[in-house]
């Protein structure tokens with residue numbers, strides 16, 4: 404792909420603008436996505452942070468859940484941060500009973516895993532495959548990955564224990580919010596994944 408890939412940002416809820424700006428910095432064309440027709444037109448998608456229960460509800464209401472699953476099954480690259488990570492999990496813990504996910508990554512993700520004492524915090528994180536030193540990890544009522552299946556590559560873990568970044572094929576997920584830091588390396592990494600696939 405020589406021209407810039409078109410990357411949608413799921414715009415039902417959450418920090419859409421920040422991701423769109425980070426994608427633009429990473430040389431992608433960003434577009435907000437609210438309808439299935441819009442989803443059909445993008446090369447890849449970012450699912451932002453926000454509230455996964457609300458996002459799930461709105462995705463069902465807007466008729467996006469099934470098209471999202473179909474595009475993921477067809478290999479569309481997707482990056483999910485925080486609530487977006489939850490949306491990409493095949494299985495979640497501590498979700499709402501009626502909460503659905505898009506799925507695609509063979510992992511079990513626990514919502515709000517860091518608990519009350521640690522609802523929001525920041526920590527430097529070494530991410531596999533990312534040059535230039537650790538990223539500044541911003542965690543806001545963040546999930547962690549409780550377990551992963553064989554095909555999932557662990558890219559980062561806190562204290563060698565809590566998994567906070569994973570990749571499975573063309574799907575990427577982080578517990579933290581790189582879009583809030585001004586460091587666009589994660590978005591660039593994702594846009595490179597999109598280019599590599601084209």
Ligand SMILES: NC(=O)CC[C@H](N)C(=O)O
Nearest residue numbers: 452453454455485486544
């Ligand atoms: N910053 C976030 O995206 C928080 C995620 C939120 N706790 C959820 O369950 O969806």
